[in-house]
Amino acid sequence: MERKEYSAGAVKHSFWFIEFRNEVKLLSEGLGFEDIKERCRNENIFAAATPERAAQVFNTVSSRIKAMGDSFYPVFLNGDVSAQKIFNLAAVMVNDTLFFDFVYEVIREKMIIGSNEYTPGDLNIFFKDKQLQSEKVAGWTDATFTRLARNYKTFLFEAGMTDKGKDARKIFRPILEPDMERWLLDSGMEPVVKAFLGVR
Numbered sequence: 096m097e098r099k100e101y102s103a104g105a106v107k108h109s110f111w112f113i114e115f116r117n118e119v120k121l122l123s124e125g126l127g128f129e130d131i132k133e134r135c136r137n138e139n140i141f142a143a144a145t146p147e148r149a150a151q152v153f154n155t156v157s158s159r160i161k162a163m164g165d166s167f168y169p170v171f172l173n174g175d176v177s178a179q180k181i182f183n184l185a186a187v188m189v190n191d192t193l194f195f196d197f198v199y200e201v202i203r204e205k206m207i208i209g210s211n212e213y214t215p216g217d218l219n220i221f222f223k224d225k226q227l228q229s230e231k232v233a234g235w236t237d238a239t240f241t242r243l244a245r246n247y248k249t250f251l252f253e254a255g256m257t258d259k260g261k262d263a264r265k266i267f268r269p270i271l272e273p274d275m276e277r278w279l280l281d282s283g284m285e286p287v288v289k290a291f292l293g294v295r
Contacts, residue, residue, distance in 0.1 A: 099190070100192070109246075109249070110184075111156050118131060118160060121134075135153045136150075159187060159189070159190045162189040163185070163186050178272045181255070181256075185287050187250055195290070196225070202293075206266060215262065268291070
């Protein structure tokens with residue numbers, strides 16, 4: 096699993112599950128990324144508010160899909176909605192190393208020690224640690240961290256991994272479909288599986 100440079104891009108991103116599922120479906124039907132980009136531009140297939148937003152959704156969702164490779168399409172499309180949401184979360188994690196680290200270092204650790212909830216304080220500690228580890232992260236503003244925290248919480252909630260508690264949020268360990276777990280392991284994504292299952 097390739098580690099990318101830390102990025103604050105998630106401040107502008109949503110979970111975009113419906114868009115992810117629709118794009119995978121189109122790709123599995125034989126369309127290419129350029130074809131979908133064209134349809135995005137001409138038909139607004141993602142129902143975006145502006146052409147700029149449509150381009151951003153397409154670029155981000157395509158980047159997430161490319162980070163997974165194309166062999167996951169049938170496994171994804173054969174899964175139920177809850178499994179597909181976890182697959183989408185995996186794609187977000189593989190495409191965004193900082194978010195992956197949050198799920199792996201904070202959410203996974205919480206499950207390992209049996210403390211099945213996390214708080215805003217856990218996010219603050221995580222970001223402070225990353226500021227010490229990375230000059231790039233150290234240069235970000237408080238507003239950036241606030242927006243990242245909000246979006247990280249939204250990603251996990253929309254994937255079904257947490258509730259929507261105002262302060263502490265309960266963590267729900269996902270049940271991975273066997274085909275999905277096998278695909279992740281065969282594709283070098285064991286750390287993602289460990290993050291989901293809360294194991295060492």
